[in-house]
Every structure is written in C-alpha cells, then in structure tokens.
Amino acid sequence: MALVVLPCDFPYWNTVQTYLNEINSCSDVPTFIQLMIKLCNLCNVSLDTDEDDTDQSDLFTPLTDFLSHHLSREELDHFFHKTLKILVRRALDLKHVKPVNGLQFSLQQQLDCTEFQRSFVSSLLAHSFFSTFPKRTSKTHPTLQDFNFSSFFKHLDQ
Numbered sequence: 001m002a003l004v005v006l007p008c009d010f011p012y013w014n015t016v017q018t019y020l021n022e023i024n025s026c027s028d029v030p031t032f033i034q035l036m037i038k039l040c041n042l043c044n045v046s047l048d049t050d051e052d053d054t055d056q057s058d059l060f061t062p063l064t065d066f067l068s069h070h071l072s073r074e075e076l077d078h079f080f081h082k083t084l085k086i087l088v089r090r091a092l093d094l095k096h097v098k099p100v101n102g103l104q105f106s107l108q109q110q111l112d113c114t115e116f117q118r119s120f121v122s123s124l125l126a127h128s129f130f131s132t133f134p135k136r137t138s139k140t141h142p143t144l145q146d147f148n149f150s151s152f153f154k155h156l157d158q
Contacts, residue, residue: 032080058154059150062157
C-alpha cells in the first residue's frame with residue numbers, strides 16, 4: 001500500500017487556504033481565473049524537472065471562454081454564489097475530514113475494498129477541481145494518474 005500525499009499535508013497548505021478564501025469572495029471571471037492559475041502554479045508541479053512547466057495559465061483559457069461566453073448571467077451568478085462557495089468549503093475541510101490513516105492505494109492492484117466518508121470524497125473532488133494535487137506523470141507516478149481538473153479544463157473547448 002502507498003500513501004497519497006494530500007494538499008493539506010504540504011507546507012504550502014496555508015497559501016492554498018488563502019487562495020481558496022479569495023476565490024470564495026470573488027464574483028468575476030478574470031479574478032477567479034487568476035486565482036485558479038495561482039493555485040495551479042503553486043500546487044500542480046511535477047517532481048520531474050524535465051516536465052515541470054512553472055506557468056500553466058494557458059490551461060485555463062478554455063475555462064475562461066466557457067465561463068465568459070457560454071453561461072447566461074443567471075448561470076454565472078449561480079456558479080459564483082452557490083457552486084463555487086460549496087467547492088471552496090469542501091476543499092477547506094480536507095484537513096478535518098481526511099481519514100486518520102490518510103488515503104492509501106494498492107501498488108499491486110490487490111483485491112480490496114475501502115469505504116470513505118462522503119465529506120472526504122467531496123473534499124478530494126473539490127481539490128481536483130482547484131487542481132491542488134501535484135502533477136503526476138507516468139515517469140514520476142507510474143501507478144497513479146493525474147486527476148487534477150487542469151487537464152480537463154485544457155480540453156474544455158472540445
């Protein structure tokens with residue numbers, strides 16, 4: 001079994017919390033995207049120096065376009081005033097809802113069953129949305145794929 005290091009276990013957790021609180025207060029697309037870029041640049045780095053891109057702002061161009069041009073004013077208000085606030089709350093809860101033994105996974109795909117609390121799973125999904133997990137590549141993490149949404153956002157226009 002291997003342990004997944006969670007965003008709340010890294011030394012930059014306080015900075016992540018600060019950015020999440022700023023996202024919770026924002027109500028416009030440019031501010032939101034700038035904060036998402038800051039979070040991604042802080043957290044979504046590779047352990048492989050050959051693959052490490054420090055500025056990943058281009059990943060969020062399709063998300064900017066989607067929020068700015070494909071949502072009605074009502075949908076955008078709902079995103080900022082409801083959806084985003086719930087995502088931030090869930091992400092901020094991670095340190096309090098993570099299992100005592102952390103998040104473990106099987107390196108050898110052993111047959112096993114693990115149950116997690118809904119609050120923990122929703123917190124992990126929120127962190128995936130905010131792309132606060134380190135970048136995983138086949139070279140650095142051959143058994144664990146990257147599950148940050150930054151990869152999804154990059155292809156949102158498709």
